[in-house]
Amino acid sequence: MSLPILGILRSVVPTLPYDNYIIRTREAFKFTQLELFIWEQTAASIFNWREVARLVQDSSSWEPLLEEIVMGLGPLLLVFLLGLGVTPLTLTQDDSRFKAFLTKHHDASPKGRNDRYCERMMKRRGLTSPCKDTNTFIHGIKDHIKAICGDNGNPHGGNLRISTSPFQVTTCKHRGGSFRPPCRYRATAGFRHIVIACENGLPVHFDESFFIRS
Incomplete structure (x- = not known):
């Protein structure tokens, strides 16, 4: 299934084996479909994928780079999103009502x-x-x-x-x-x-x- 980050990556680096990247990400962290979706949404807003594309010069070097990104930040971002990312939506709304x-x-x-x-x-x-x-x-x-x-x-x-x-x-x-x-x-x-x-x-x-x- 094509998830949001796949579309972003496809528009930036058409030669990357995106499906393999998604499979490796899910297997590495045992992500559920929802967790994987959250990770991709976060990655889309955090990483400058055009800069990633510039750094990746050939098909043999993209995988270690993306794997390093995922391995280094994936669990931390997931904890942040699930522990502080979903709940703050309510907190942000409450804070907005308090300001009003x-x-x-x-x-x-x-x-x-x-x-x-x-x-x-x-x-x-x-x-x-x-x-x-x-x-x-x-x-x-x-x-x-x-x-x-x-x-x-x-x-x-x-x-x-x-x-x-x-x-x-x-x-x-x-x-x-x-x-x-x-x-x-x-x-x-x-x-x-x-x-x-x-x-x-x-x-x-x-x-x-x-x-x-x-």
Whole structure:
């Protein structure tokens, strides 16, 4: 069966016995079909196969070169991919959601905390197309917010956690009317406990309803 790396190699060095290379790779490390596929995907992104082609001048020298690449890096890359390569896809997604959370809700050192502050920050953080109805900015160190998912928070139902210590916050409430920009907001400064949703130890959602009720 032709796998991705075969196509790459065929376009670079048409004389290489690719099927033999794949067979030798699988036999050397007892790769399953999935493991072999992962190895090939990684190799395709790591190795400059055109440089390999330049180094390989005749059909008698390609095999030791490729075998050295596989023997030297194959097991290490496989461990990296299976141990750190599949799981990080989830971790990367979680990290991306945490960054999005910080963009929406974190402002370490606010200036003003008044209506103009809200209108400026809501626009700067991309929350005015259309105008978001309510948004709260948490002030302070982001690691303290992150810690709500750990020892600075208590369970609050489902994946929600309530902070054990209060935070300085500014809530921006849309004044009403059209939700098309320019957006106008009313600011409310506060100092209170907050509730957030956590996933895999990271904040991903701010519970505005709890803040409004409190």
